[in-house]
Amino acid sequence: MIKKLKITNFTVFPEAALTFGRNLNVIVGENGAGKTHILKLIYSILATSWEEGRKASAGPTKAGLQRALADKLVNVFRPEALGRLARRRQGRERCDVEASFDNRDLNIGFSFATQSKSEVSLDKVPTSWSNTAAVYLPTRELMTIYPNFVSIYESRYLEFEETWRDTCVLLGEPLQKGPREARVRELLSPLEEAMGGSIELDRNGRFYLRTSSGRMEMPLVAEGLRKLGMLARLVATGALLDKGYLIWDEPEANLNPRLIKRIARTMLELSMHGAQVIIATHSLFLLREIEILLADRAFRRADVRFFGLQSAPEGGISVQQGKAVDEIGDIASLDEELEQSDRFMDAET
The missing domain is CATH 3.40.50 (Rossmann fold)
Structure with a gap:
């Protein structure tokens, strides 16, 4: 702390x-x-x-x-x-x-x-x-730019601040499993209820919102829900569980x-x-x-x-x-x- x-x-x-x-x-x-x-x-x-x-x-x-x-x-x-x-x-x-x-x-x-x-x-x-780890969430959501962003950022000179790259790395971490999974679910359930679904990352590096009626690609999701989705994903990976820092602009x-x-x-x-x-x-x-x-x-x-x-x-x-x-x-x-x-x-x- x-x-x-x-x-x-x-x-x-x-x-x-x-x-x-x-x-x-x-x-x-x-x-x-x-x-x-x-x-x-x-x-x-x-x-x-x-x-x-x-x-x-x-x-x-x-x-x-x-x-x-x-x-x-x-x-x-x-x-x-x-x-x-x-x-x-x-x-x-x-x-x-x-x-x-x-x-x-x-x-x-x-x-x-x-x-x-x-x-x-x-x-x-x-x-x-x-x-x-410290998590930095900028004012802009990052789930729509996530596909291939990290690899392009590391191989090309881009005029984006490095917080975007760092947060994209954390968004791509695998989901939390094991003893801490129950605590993740406790925090995650209200977020998923507010979004009307859960966040999924497919093998091609694209995020989706999974609802009762199917999957919706992230660019078609309202921006406010995409911001909520970033937080939900970071909770699901355990990046914000038990310890760590959430810095949000x-x-x-x-x-x-x-x-x-x-x-x-x-x-x-x-x-x-x-x-x-x-x-x-x-x-x-x-x-x-x-x-x-x-x-x-x-x-x-x-x-x-x-x-x-x-x-x-x-x-x-x-x-x-x-x-x-x-x-x-x-x-x-x-x-x-x-x-x-x-x-x-x-x-x-």
């Missing part, structure tokens, strides 16, 4: 220190406030440790990890040069990042300057690799309110089963649904944090955090939704 993230001069953030909850973490802000930047930074750190650990027979080395982390940051963010991720002001600036974990052996600190092309300086080297995108309610409950259920969930949103409906669920007896013990990203008077973005939405300050996009509700009620009366 990631416990803290401290950043200085990273993209739009002059300085920020985020303390995460064990279960669910919700980052709220307007467009351009840096929500996705935080998600991608966390993912880059987690994925580098997981991927390098699967390749290596020994623990992390400073030289090897510096190269791997720099490559991951560039491939995930897709800047022209790594230094473009440092906050831009007059003169040279240095970006510093520190991440601390429940397992202190994973703690890491690194930095890079605005002139850096593709190298980071490792200030704190972890002493072991992560044995837990705008889960509410292209979903109707009924499906948003299902997503909110599933994210909390996954977090209570051991996955640490970190999402970014500017949906008042989703936030309200999460708060409603937290009053439910099943989720009252959930360790949840909310983070509000707001423009700072001195420039850049500041972060307010708390255990409830009303502790993270005013978010303009949320205020607009509330103000519209008031205008609608006035118009009705």
Whole structure:
């Protein structure tokens, strides 16, 4: 579990220190406030440790990890040069990042300057690799592009961020069997009920939605259901069971309110089963649904944090955090939704 993230001069953030909850973490802000930047930074750190650990027979080395982390940051963010991720002001600036974990052996600190092309300086080297995968779900669904995407991505230069490739790899993993299968079924059944069927992957690498009336190829399925299908598939493979990380950018995108309610409950259920969930949103409906669920007896013990990203008077973005939405300050996009509700009620009366 990631416990803290401290950043200085990273993209739009002059300085920020985020303390995460064990279960669910919700980052709220307007467009351009840096929500996705935080998600991608966390993912880059987690994925580098997981991927390098699967390749290596020994623990992390400073030289090897510096190269791997720099490559991951560039491939995930897709800047022209790594230094473009440092906050831009007059003169040279240095970006510093520190991440601390429940397992202190994973703690890491690194930095890079605005002139850096593709190298980071490792200030704190972890002493072991992560044995837990991180799942990154972008705003776009990936099931329709899945056939042959990974092989093409690895053999051609494509201007797609590497999170797409990584998630497609996890979508293609075999289904979970054995002692954990019952727990998978417990989480999977409500998702399949919401979709009206189950997700199937055929030998040709195409996903289908299997319903009572037959199979439907994924491009013919509504996009909101395809997003739900991604989550269902990752639950079915065990990628999000007992441990791991779910990092999701705008889960509410292209979903109707009924499906948003299902997503909110599933994210909390996954977090209570051991996955640490970190999402970014500017949906008042989703936030309200999460708060409603937290009053439910099943989720009252959930360790949840909310983070509000707001423009700072001195420039850049500041972060307010708390255990409830009303502790993270005013978010303009949320205020607009509330103000519209008031205008609608006035118009009705």
